[in-house]
């Protein structure tokens with residue numbers, strides 16, 4: 001299986017944590033279709049940790065928690081597929097998952113087959129309780145091969161939180177996406193910390209294997225498992241724009257059955273999603289190397305370019321760059337539209353500087369033109 005775009009979907013962890021259950025998954029799958037998410041490109045519905053019993057069953061398999069998932073995983077998978085969506089599940093490379101449930105260490109081939117038998121299309125594979133003597137790279141390689149051996153197309157999402165210089169070897173294991181940071185929390189400090197930690201690693205994300213900056217917190221507003229005070233609308237916009245630009249998977253972590261209009265529209269924003277899903281898969285170039293007020297420039301497959309200005313600092317202030325710092329001479333410029341609102345901006349040449357409020361951003365997209 002080769003992936004040409006970062007995956008898009010929803011994951012239960014950020015909002016529901018250990019409360020994940022069949023009803024949540026069914027309601028989410030319904031909302032995904034009825035509220036426009038599927039049309040916008042979201043397709044995977046992923047159950048994270050806390051779906052099983054505390055011990056493997058007598059048959060040696062991971063036993064589904066029947067109270068939480070009374071119909072079982074195959075029926076749930078069929079339901080998700082009946083909506084034209086894809087089904088994702090979670091396990092871990094260690095002896096237990098992070099929540100202390102049975103994991104796949106030394107059960108890789110049998111667990112992979114069980115997931116395939118359930119019709120799983122996506123496996124998130126965590127890193128807790130990894131025995132010290134075991135090499136993470138080989139554990140990811142092993143599960144990747146176990147999934148391929150089932151003959152089913154299963155997107156393999158490695159989640160070792162950026163440990164062991166993962167970006168330098170993960171592609172060789174066959175993983176399709178890899179978590180490059182620790183867990184996200186629902187406040188702007190976390191968004192900023194994760195974003196800044198990836199600025200010097202953006203070239204390790206490309207078609208076939210993308211850098212996963214963790215599930216989105218848009219729309220949580222301080223409610224749910226990873227809540228830490230919440231963000232403002234502008235902060236959620238900056239978060240989503242940054243994840244789109246860095247071509248991170250777009251896995252919604254908020255409750256889409258109960259999302260306000262602002263964040264539903266944001267998560268379905270066509271302009272930002274087009275940047276994220278660009279098939280050329282080129283990471284952006286960081287133009288000014290100011291970690292608090294970064295400016296990024298990106299080539300798009302259709303011949304257009306993106307210029308994105310972020311103010312991650314706590315003060316309103318000027319963000320921008322001289323176009324000669326991208327290699328553009330004074331007789332050329334860009335015919336920009338605002339990539340988020342679609343508003344026409346017109347031709348801009350020589351430089352672009354704007355006063356941007358703290359924690360806000362601007363994203364422009366357009367053709368390179370002679371002026």
Ligand code: GLA
Pocket residue numbers: 013048049097098099126159161182183
């Ligand atoms: C780790 C992962 C999270 C989530 C939890 C589940 O912390 O990084 O994304 O999967 O485990 O316990």
